[in-house]
Amino acid sequence: MIYWDHAASTPPYDEVIQTMGEVMKQHYGNPSSIHRMGEDAAKLIRRSREVCAQALSVKPDEIIFTSGATEGNNMAIKGAALQYNSRGRHIITTQIEHPSVYDSCLELEKQGYEVTFLPVDQQGCVNLDELAAAVRKDTILVSIMHVNNETGSVQPLLEVGKLVKERNPRTLIHIDGVQGYGKLPVYLNDWQADLYTLSAHKIRGPKGTGILYKRAGIELYPLLSGGKQEAGLRAGTENIAGYVAMSKAMRMAGEHQQVFATEISSLRDKLIYSITKMPGLELNSYCNGAPHIVNVSFPGMKAEVLLHTLEEYGMLVSTKSACSSKTSEPSRVLLAMGRSHDVASSAIRISMGDLNTNDDIQQLLETLKVAVGRLEPLSRKE
Amino acid sequence: MNYDMLLLRFGELMLKGKNRGRFERTVLTDVKAVLESFPQAQFLKEYGRLYIVLNGEDHESLIKALKKVFGIDTISPVMVCPSELDKIIETALLFMEKIHLKGETTFKVTSRRVWKPFPHSSQEMNHLVGSPMLKTFSNLKVSMNDPELTLRVEIREQGTYLYCEVIPGAGGFPRGSNGKAMLLLSGGIDSPVAGWSSMRRGLEVECVHFYSYPFTSRMAKEKVIDLAKVLAGYAGEIKIHLVPFTEVQTAFTGIGQDNLIITLMRRAMLRIATMLANREGALALVTGDSLGQVASQTLGSMNVIGRATEIPLLRPLIMMDKNEIITLSKEIGTYDLSILPFEDCCTLFVPKSPATNPNLRIVEKIEHRIQTLPTMLQEAVDRTETLVLTSNSHVDLSGEEEVVNGDWF
Numbered sequence: 001m002i003y004w005d006h007a008a009s010t011p012p013y014d015e016v017i018q019t020m021g022e023v024m025k026q027h028y029g030n031p032s033s034i035h036r037m038g039e040d041a042a043k044l045i046r047r048s049r050e051v052c053a054q055a056l057s058v059k060p061d062e063i064i065f066t067s068g069a070t071e072g073n074n075m076a077i078k079g080a081a082l083q084y085n086s087r088g089r090h091i092i093t094t095q096i097e098h099p100s101v102y103d104s105c106l107e108l109e110k111q112g113y114e115v116t117f118l119p120v121d122q123q124g125c126v127n128l129d130e131l132a133a134a135v136r137k138d139t140i141l142v143s144i145m146h147v148n149n150e151t152g153s154v155q156p157l158l159e160v161g162k163l164v165k166e167r168n169p170r171t172l173i174h175i176d177g178v179q180g181y182g183k184l185p186v187y188l189n190d191w192q193a194d195l196y197t198l199s200a201h202k203i204r205g206p207k208g209t210g211i212l213y214k215r216a217g218i219e220l221y222p223l224l225s226g227g228k229q230e231a232g233l234r235a236g237t238e239n240i241a242g243y244v245a246m247s248k249a250m251r252m253a254g255e256h257q258q259v260f261a262t263e264i265s266s267l268r269d270k271l272i273y274s275i276t277k278m279p280g281l282e283l284n285s286y287c288n289g290a291p292h293i294v295n296v297s298f299p300g301m302k303a304e305v306l307l308h309t310l311e312e313y314g315m316l317v318s319t320k321s322a323c324s325s326k327t328s329e330p331s332r333v334l335l336a337m338g339r340s341h342d343v344a345s346s347a348i349r350i351s352m353g354d355l356n357t358n359d360d361i362q363q364l365l366e367t368l369k370v371a372v373g374r375l376e377p378l379s380r381k382e
Numbered sequence: 383m384n385y386d387m388l389l390l391r392f393g394e395l396m397l398k399g400k401n402r403g404r405f406e407r408t409v410l411t412d413v414k415a416v417l418e419s420f421p422q423a424q425f426l427k428e429y430g431r432l433y434i435v436l437n438g439e440d441h442e443s444l445i446k447a448l449k450k451v452f453g454i455d456t457i458s459p460v461m462v463c464p465s466e467l468d469k470i471i472e473t474a475l476l477f478m479e480k481i482h483l484k485g486e487t488t489f490k491v492t493s494r495r496v497w498k499p500f501p502h503s504s505q506e507m508n509h510l511v512g513s514p515m516l517k518t519f520s521n522l523k524v525s526m527n528d529p530e531l532t533l534r535v536e537i538r539e540q541g542t543y544l545y546c547e548v549i550p551g552a553g554g555f556p557r558g559s560n561g562k563a564m565l566l567l568s569g570g571i572d573s574p575v576a577g578w579s580s581m582r583r584g585l586e587v588e589c590v591h592f593y594s595y596p597f598t599s600r601m602a603k604e605k606v607i608d609l610a611k612v613l614a615g616y617a618g619e620i621k622i623h624l625v626p627f628t629e630v631q632t633a634f635t636g637i638g639q640d641n642l643i644i645t646l647m648r649r650a651m652l653r654i655a656t657m658l659a660n661r662e663g664a665l666a667l668v669t670g671d672s673l674g675q676v677a678s679q680t681l682g683s684m685n686v687i688g689r690a691t692e693i694p695l696l697r698p699l700i701m702m703d704k705n706e707i708i709t710l711s712k713e714i715g716t717y718d719l720s721i722l723p724f725e726d727c728c729t730l731f732v733p734k735s736p737a738t739n740p741n742l743r744i745v746e747k748i749e750h751r752i753q754t755l756p757t758m759l760q761e762a763v764d765r766t767e768t769l770v771l772t773s774n775s776h777v778d779l780s781g782e783e784e785v786v787n788g789d790w791f
Contacts (some may be wrong), residue, residue: 039601
């Protein structure tokens with residue numbers, strides 16, 4: 001069996017698992033307790049924060065620990081919207097965001113905010129002129145992803161940052177960095193990012209942990225009420241073992257980023273090149289995208305059918321993003337990229353990790369050929 | 383094109399007569415210690431100056447490290463070129479490009495011909511170098527009297543040095559060149575700054591910290607150790623004496639004179655610190671007192687408190703405003719630690735209205751009445767733990783395993 005679903009979740013590093021176990025065993029004190037065990041736990045959290053901050057070249061007090069990307073994105077978008085609604089009630093995002101961003105924006109729309117969902121081109125990138133035209137005096141937030149989770153398309157964040165801040169220096173920029181960290185270089189300062197979301201289990205860390213970077217000086221309205229953890233922004237007892245293990249994963253993934261990008265993008269190029277030669281398949285990913293995601297459609301056949309056929313041969317891929325793959329609707333992202341209903345309903349996502357090899361790719365390609373050959377006679381031609 | 387050298391100038395230690403040699407040697411030792419992390423860099427000594435040849439080392443991180451060396455007055459990054467007129471002009475132009483002029487800038491060239499066989503005099507050189515610069519950079523305007531920018535050109539036989547930036551160093555006297563004192567180190571903002579100021583004047587400092595379990599927490603003690611470690615970054619290593627103060631402190635609570643508790647406590651601290659000073663061969667005490675800041679730092683209080691010791695009591699911050707102290711503490715890197723919210727023993731048992739003008743005779747009478755006081759002070763000294771810290775030592779107070787296991791991160 002070969003696992004091709006790293007954009008959904010990754011196998012944790014052995015060191016992460018070991019750390020997690022040791023810390024859980026030794027440090028079960030509540031970091032808010034003021035006795036020795038509490039103090040020790042608090043110390044571990046402080047160190048975790050320093051390590052995460054260092055990995056992003058930011059200050060430790062700019063790191064908020066969360067339960068993952070969904071919480072981070074909700075906290076950033078709703079927190080900023082509630083905090084700054086006296087400045088304005090206009091938000092800009094894109095049509096291809098992850099549901100935790102997209103649906104947060106829809107939610108705010110219901111609450112009376114105005115949201116501009118920017119379209120993307122055929123390769124899945126936003127048009128900068130349209131972005132520039134959308135930024136207004138009352139725009140409080142632009143939320144845009146680094147790497148798209150379904151197709152791997154990469155947004156021009158440097159230009160986005162420059163444009164937005166030129167048009168309105170008070171507009172905050174939130175970047176959903178979940179699929180980018182450890183795969184591509186991250187430049188929070190150059191991007192002029194005010195908020196940046198990460199999830200640990202996408203970078204071989206533990207599930208249930210993540211961070212939200214919040215640039216010093218920016219306030220968010222807290223979504224959870226209770227204790228004063230995370231500087232009052234996120235009430236709830238800290239996940240100590242998770243945070244320590246996450247900081248380890250962040251450090252390791254950050255250190256491996258260059259090697260990852262070089263090695264995995266060569267696998268991706270091979271995959272893309274070979275798929276272009278297979279009749280019946282249509283690519284939705286490009287060589288200028290992220291190194292680890294290849295999205296391909298088999299028009300005329302529901303995505304689930306191809307997925308399960310590949311599974312019979314031991315290849316685990318996914319349809320759309322894991323968070324929405326159980327609904328059998330066409331992919332919103334692919335529709336936004338101008339794909340037909342048919343193409344958008346028949347797409348599978350192959351996402352690679354640093355353990356995948358050239359041999360794996362070879363096997364996958366052969367299996368794909370066999371599966372498509374088997375299904376071809378059954379497909380519904382338009 | 384990068385800088386080739388750093389030029390370090392010694393400060394007022396150059397004014398000293400017979401001691402100058404010893405002072406310079408100390409600075410050299412410290413500079414050598416800094417250079418250990420920059421293996422390519424080499425130094426050249428000259429009268430009143432020190433040159434560091436970078437050989438490709440990053441000048442910015444080296445400057446950052448050298449700013450911690452006391453006795454260095456200023457630092458200038460230098461470009462070197464062969465002592466030939468066209469090479470000098472070419473380098474001067476490169477230099478200006480590197481500086482990135484912002485708007486109109488007044489400047490002048492100051493040349494010095496150390497190597498007399500060079501065909502052009504210093505005066506001529508000022509013109510020869512200045513005029514092509516004016517032609518190339520339209521933002522530059524000449525000002526002889528008060529230029530914003532002075533390009534210095536030193537022509538020597540082995541090469542010509544060009545520099546214009548003069549970055550302030552730590553200044554002061556070399557480490558330990560003016561004897562030793564005991565610093566009363568609380569966890570606050572002031573005392574670490576007082577320690578740094580003393581060290582800058584060449585005092586060797588040993589820290590004395592008073593703790594009162596269970597009224598103060600383990601974190602308070604660790605915080606002070608962290609503060610001492612920051613100071614160790616300026617001194618190579620630093621000694622800290624941790625004095626158990628609970629018994630002395632609680633002895634004062636039962637006497638029915640709450641408004642004098644701070645006065646009594648501070649006097650006891652000075653006595654213990656003096657005993658430690660005698661033991662360690664230190665000749666003075668240093669405190670972070672700043673006139674009028676709190677009740678124990680009024681003139682009246684300082685009079686009564688200060689009489690508890692017969693050795694000099696140095697108060698480097700006495701006439702500084704709080705804001706100035708805070709700015710300094712940020713510069714030396716102790717501020718963020720100082721503001722961590724752990725109570726130290728100075729803030730414990732603070733009465734509602736502490737005396738700002740205590741009566742010496744009453745204070746002495748109370749002390750006399752507590753017959754066990756001298757024994758308690760001696761016991762506190764005997765039970766004092768002493769640690770020697772460097773800026774990256776790991777201190778383990780509890781004797782248990784290190785809490786933050788490096789393998790976990």
